[in-house]
Amino acid sequence: MSEDSHWLEEKLLQLNLVDTMDQPGGFTRLSYSPEESRSHEAFRKIANELDLQVTSDEAGNQWAVWKVDATAPTVAVGSHLDTVNAGGGYDGVAGVLCGLAAIKQMKDQSFTPKKNIAVICFASEESARFGVSTIGSKAVTGLLDKQDLETVADGSGVTIKQAIEEFGLNWETIEQAEKPTDSLESFLELHIEQGMQIENNGADIGIVRGVACPIRLKVTATGMSNHTGTTPMDNRKDAFVAIAPLVNFVEQEANKINDRQEVPLVATVSTVQLKPNAMNVIPGEVELGIDIRSVDDSVKYELADLIKSYCSQVEKKREISVKVETLVNNDSVFLAPQVQGKLQRVSEKLGYKALLMDSGAGHDVMNMAIRWPSGLIFIPCKEGISHHPKEYASIADLQKGSNIIAAYLLTETGDDDEDKDWSNQSS
Amino acid sequence: MSEDSHWLEEKLLQLNLVDTMDQPGGFTRLSYSPEESRSHEAFRKIANELDLQVTSDEAGNQWAVWKVDATAPTVAVGSHLDTVNAGGGYDGVAGVLCGLAAIKQMKDQSFTPKKNIAVICFASEESARFGVSTIGSKAVTGLLDKQDLETVADGSGVTIKQAIEEFGLNWETIEQAEKPTDSLESFLELHIEQGMQIENNGADIGIVRGVACPIRLKVTATGMSNHTGTTPMDNRKDAFVAIAPLVNFVEQEANKINDRQEVPLVATVSTVQLKPNAMNVIPGEVELGIDIRSVDDSVKYELADLIKSYCSQVEKKREISVKVETLVNNDSVFLAPQVQGKLQRVSEKLGYKALLMDSGAGHDVMNMAIRWPSGLIFIPCKEGISHHPKEYASIADLQKGSNIIAAYLLTETGDDDEDKDWSNQSS
Structure with a gap:
């Protein structure tokens, strides 16, 4: 050497x-x-x-x-x-x-x-x-x-x-x-x-x-905390059940965009915070952090818009409020x-x-x-x-x-x- | 008064x-x-x-x-x-x-x-x-x-x-x-x-x-942490993407069991821990806590078994290891x-x-x-x-x-x- x-x-x-x-x-x-x-x-x-x-x-x-x-x-x-x-x-x-x-x-x-x-x-x-x-x-x-x-x-x-x-x-x-x-x-x-x-x-x-540079979104789904043992399945507002499918939606939509165009896009649900995150309490609130990147800024916007529409649908389908905030948006x-x-x-x-x-x-x-x-x-x-x-x-x-x-x-x-x-x- | x-x-x-x-x-x-x-x-x-x-x-x-x-x-x-x-x-x-x-x-x-x-x-x-x-x-x-x-x-x-x-x-x-x-x-x-x-x-x-009394499971999915911006979508071992569908699986299977029998069953993915849980890192490990309860112990076992089979399938389908531990099992x-x-x-x-x-x-x-x-x-x-x-x-x-x-x-x-x-x- x-x-x-x-x-x-x-x-x-x-x-x-x-x-x-x-x-x-x-x-x-x-x-x-x-x-x-x-x-x-x-x-x-x-x-x-x-x-x-x-x-x-x-x-x-x-x-x-x-x-x-x-x-x-x-x-x-x-x-x-x-x-x-x-x-x-x-x-x-x-x-x-x-x-x-x-x-x-x-x-x-x-x-x-x-x-x-x-x-x-x-x-x-x-x-x-x-x-x-x-x-x-x-x-x-x-x-x-x-x-x-x-x-x-x-x-x-x-x-x-x-x-x-x-x-x-x-x-x-x-x-x-x-x-x-x-x-x-x-x-x-x-x-x-x-x-x-x-x-x-x-x-x-x-x-x-x-x-x-990334677009970063914070998605907050708010349902209702309650006891896991005493709340019947048909009377729950479980925020985690409502928003979990978004994790796979983000991957699927990113893959679809990549199938279509040369400049790659990557997108990740990289953080999650459950409230109260206790074994015997139904999740009342879930916060997901999403990181989206591409040198082609237009596809970042496209995916962010798809995520926002998806969240509106979740809100309509389940009795859960879903808020999407843009934490970072750098061209x-x-x-x-x-x-x-x-x-x-x-x-x-x-x-x-x-x-x-x-x-x-x-x-x-x-x-x-x-x-x-x-x-x-x-x-x-x-x-x-x-x-x-x-x-x-x-x-x-x-x-x-x-x-x-x-x-x-x-x-x-x-x-x-x-x-x-x-x-x-x-x- | x-x-x-x-x-x-x-x-x-x-x-x-x-x-x-x-x-x-x-x-x-x-x-x-x-x-x-x-x-x-x-x-x-x-x-x-x-x-x-x-x-x-x-x-x-x-x-x-x-x-x-x-x-x-x-x-x-x-x-x-x-x-x-x-x-x-x-x-x-x-x-x-x-x-x-x-x-x-x-x-x-x-x-x-x-x-x-x-x-x-x-x-x-x-x-x-x-x-x-x-x-x-x-x-x-x-x-x-x-x-x-x-x-x-x-x-x-x-x-x-x-x-x-x-x-x-x-x-x-x-x-x-x-x-x-x-x-x-x-x-x-x-x-x-x-x-x-x-x-x-x-x-x-x-x-x-x-x-x-509950059966409580801890499901640990282990993939690979990597940078969210530099790891292409087709070269990831994202533990969260792999295991997130389990949240909805647990709800669906609990509902199916309830449709079939009188004594109710409740089941909840109530906790989640992501590692490292950072905006720019792909989740390398996810720990989910699941709480399952019914006075009919047999349906608790049935659901726990369904969850274990599901996790084996995830392990086979994705390059992710999935471990299921029983934390609590009280009749x-x-x-x-x-x-x-x-x-x-x-x-x-x-x-x-x-x-x-x-x-x-x-x-x-x-x-x-x-x-x-x-x-x-x-x-x-x-x-x-x-x-x-x-x-x-x-x-x-x-x-x-x-x-x-x-x-x-x-x-x-x-x-x-x-x-x-x-x-x-x-x-």
Whole structure:
């Protein structure tokens, strides 16, 4: 194994706060938790080893900057270090790690960039804790609405405001993390694919064109709680019996849409909350959370409308009230074609087969893309498994990712000659 | 309103720890909680006012005894004071209150019983907190298995052992609450019906023949968690999609059985737990809790078998493993015919129309009946609503219940002449 591979392996463990990546219980570093903070600390330590200037902004994002010229533009790369509950050690970490590894490569080659380079570690990308995703990058791009978030709390009743203050930040100033357009020139994220398209297409990496942002619905069916033992079957208003068929309806209708058109749609009833959820009480209320995604926004709307009609029918058929709320409705984000072009040329020169593809998952880049020309690289992950202890990306693929970022940064911050010799970049 | 009614109204509030029964958020006094303890304290206070000797046993049951002769047998009545989460103020309380009210009536009439009379307030009847019901009466009748319970915990991870010790009891001695057969002569419980049969039959009260005890199943479907946005519809192992149809299957099959036979069956998928239950993760595991009840045990077994076959089919059809565990399997309990007969005669003399019926819910009496000749009286509750803030029984019905208990106790502890004059008992 090369020295670079050893370094990747070592820093992967450090960022994950573990001695081995074999963690059957997975990795849990929820948004604005002490664990996320410890992982940020590990990031700062590595950045210091690389002689980068590290600062933390008002939203808890970590900025490790290779500053060469205060008047020169800054090119940024990055991702996040928080995870879902019992998630994997690569989602987010891969992008931060490869960004740092690219800097190391460039420094090892005694390259001096003509522009500043920032590796950003965004805070709180996952929605697992507060139901709100990409908080750090939203703050950077002015998309964070403090008032909207004021009452948001996690499952234990800890508000996002409390969590942020316990994280050592000041809730009142969080919006000041916003960066003006001229503070960065461009942004590039690297992430594990969380799917199988790269492998299925025999490619090495993916270059993302569009990010499918979700429509998220909350369906609340309200019937009547009563004793399971004393309420006859024909005198019940069981909210779970009424709304359970929606779970399969969503799958069936998504399949029908996919049978008909090329751009895929995915739809999932991913959360459920029963009230009172007690063995001897008929469910009086059921809350279902539905996540719908496609780069083709029109089919997302189509499915959301089908779900709403279905719920109206349930309401008419059973004596149950059914309310459908739209929690999130984000149009898909298309990334900068010029960045895609540069990444394609860089990949070609490195001898990597790149697949042009879309992203089914949201990432920090979708916020950054609204303000700066942005790109997203995917590296493969084993069997497409993600948000799971079995999530895995090989050191070889992390190395390829680092190589692409380094080559891209050399182009972006070097002499503007894309035709220089790349042969010493592959490993 | 009579003085007795005023007394009932006042003590109802005291036992419920409130100033008004109008509590939109309901009543929450979970098993072995500080709230249950406070309600027990209220019970002891009222018992003291009635000059009863109050003791607490090793399981936290409260015994208020009208002791007339240490060598005479003891006749017991009672129920419980704990509630489900956000439940009503009558489930349990009605029985304890009417027991105390009956003693008051007897004392007001300067009656001196020939036997001792105990009003028992059983600890921890509801399964809402620990998934285990009637802990107090199980302990009294030697049905409590301490070892079985050792690892049981509530939703917050507090073990039953911790809760019991915080309640002021000693976990090691809890089984010593068991009472020998000769310590009591008989037991009578009064409870709200939690159904509509009394009203639908134009009766005043119900006299219960059998208590339908549940079969409870836990169905665990295990698929594979993965990212909702990046996992194509045709490459998922969504445990929720696989098992959701079971909710409706249970209802349909229960209805089919009811169409065929007289003795009713009720079946409910009353709990669900999704893992990880996060908006952007496909459900990897679903746990459903199913409650099945009938006085006819054979149809409970029939439905449980149908559910097991259905789960095997799901396992074959989808790449999902489905495990069915039997959490509880209690045969129905039939109450003492001689007590039913006595209650019928007492009701007739009081001019109350009594309905002979079965109980769909379990009660402390089902444990007591294993050791002592036992009876169960139902009084109506509004619209059959129970385990809900809207649970309601009128003071008039509580008065009728008190009258029946008093008349029954007069018979049981008096001169053994069932034909004495009852005219001064009705109010």
